[in-house]
Amino acid sequence: MDFKRRGILKAGGAMLALAAGLLHSARTLAQQWNKAAFETKSFAATLKALGAGASTESNQIQITAPDIAENGAVVPITIESAILRTQAIAILIEKNPNTLSADFEIPEGTDPFITTRVKMAETSNIYAVVRADGKYFHAAKEIKVTLGGCGG
């Protein structure tokens, strides 16, 4: 899907002076950053910091990602949850210096589906953690990170 430049409304910084409501939320945006969770070093510690007591493995969570990433700087990952009333999806990378990579809040009416790209320090398990109805579920997939090219 190529981004057709002409079809896209290009908004400059001036957009900041948007309706107060949005501006308000943009300003409060920065405060909601779960520093503790983003500094945890393991799957279990991250779960605790996210407020999860326990998390049960579920085959209702699908992780689409390559088995081998040619470069750890950009690893495409898609997570889709078939668990009813999914409210949040988090991405955890076990062997990264900080395990928690991202936490997406999924409001009513938004698909429990998210694609993004993460950095992986080395071959590792990637966990997708889903919160649905206040309960936590997870699935995992190992992604091998290889050394491409003849650098190194």
Add this chain to the structure above:
Amino acid sequence: MKRLPLVVLAALAGCASGPSDDEARARAEQVFRESFTHGNRQMAARVDQQDEVQALCTRYRNEAPQDVADRIGSAAAAGIRYPASGKFLGDWRQGERIAQDGYGLRFTDADTKRPNGGGCYNCHRIAPAEISYGTIGPSLYRFGALRGTGEPVQRYVYGKIYDSQAFLACSHMPRFGKNGVLTEEQITHLVALLLDPESPVNK
């Protein structure tokens, strides 16, 4: 690769019409020297001048006629300096590190105290655990298991790493020993990686 008769080879070497090959080569040498003027001066001096082997392999595009190939091969073989101790097998663990390491001799490699790597995995499959390997060179997996680990093979592997052209004129493989890229000790570690029965290559 079938050997082409000599006459065809000569024709191939001067295949382009227009200025003769020598004239085009002289012009290219001048353009080359004028295109690396802002970078590292020592490195420029080294690449501006080709040694005889580099010049011949360039001229014949790595397919030298038999007589030229024999001359290159025998000169290379005569130039190999084998370890005075006669000990070819170093430590395969250090060999694996050298084979993985691509550091050294690049214009960004400022730390001249750090030893050069061999970068062998760039072109060869070696230990089975490494899935990110190259295929410019043949697979060396199970090299010792397939070819034996006695002194003649050790001597061959040492010589091949020291100066690959002693065994294949105009080989793509760098002359690691001859060009001073790897030390004698580093080469013995690589020999061990390929031939030590304990090395993962032979498991």
Add this chain to the structure above:
Amino acid sequence: MADPMRIRANMAGDKVEVRVLMAHEMETGQRKDASGALVPAHFIQNVTVSCAGRTVLSAQWGTSISKNPFMHFRFKGGKPGDKVTISWADNKGERRTDEAVIAGG
């Protein structure tokens, strides 16, 4: 001020499908520069997406989201002509807001 985001929003059945690229270095704070000094962390921490006055996605990001971040997601309740507005804020207090009009199916 960072370069504008590239936002593509179009209908996919009854849902709005959004793909967005954001121009940001996303420094982890673990990288050393040429002189060996640690480059301080500089990364997007919060993202909010709204359409027709309603928040349709919000995210908190750590340092391991790739440089020039990409996101693809879908939501119900938007129609062609509506605007999708995306805002981000990073750990240095820098902000950017851009929007795109939802194209037809």
Add this chain to the structure above:
Amino acid sequence: MNGIMKSPGLPALLLAAALPCICLAQQETQKEIERYRQLLAEGNPADLYEARGEELWKTKRGPKNASLQQCDLGLGPGVVRGAFARLPRWFPDTDRVEDLESRIVTCMVSLQGFKREEAIRNPFSAPGRPSDLEALASYVAGESKGMKLAAPLSHPKEIDAFRIGEQLFYRRAGPYDFACVSCHGDNGKRIRLQELPKLTDPNDARKIFTTWPAYRVSQGAVRTMQHRLYDCYWQMRHPQMDYASEASIALEVFMAKYASGGEIQAPGLKR
């Protein structure tokens, strides 16, 4: 591989016997790498560079406070659409063969009044230090997407450049004895997991030469053909190649001949 390896008692068939099982694992790896690339295709960060390049193209800058919209990329002043598909080529005003980047620099000097040293001060971006030339090259290249490469090879200086490029392609030098052909001389070869096009084989050249400039995930930036050559010589243990040097353009003319007819898919997306 060059000739039969002369070595004591290599039972070639023994080695061949080991190949099938190795190849199988190989294909798995290759398939996964292909999947990795496809999953990235849905959003190429190079689009950010194309947008910034278009902005720069139209912005009045430099001592003459002029934009680049009158730059003649070979199809007439101001014509950008399709221009990249005809580069590199000889230009009458400079009487030199120029590639995409050197031609942009020529216009920055002639139209905007920049001194050449200023125009090429930051040809390759680094984190936090974007390069205008990379953005401009992304924009102009993107304006030929889908077209067939047809760089001319008729003017005497174009033919001269081709012949020099050919010599340089085979020129072995430096501590590793490398030339371009050391890695780009055979089909189906790889460095680590990175496939290598045989650049004198149109089937490979058409598919690869036409995807530069490209966003490189390993560098988090769009890299141009000038950077590609600079980076190759870095790996070949040569010194830094001068930006838009005559040798770089000669090599591009040489490669463009074999890539002729290939569909431009730039800016591409690569490791």
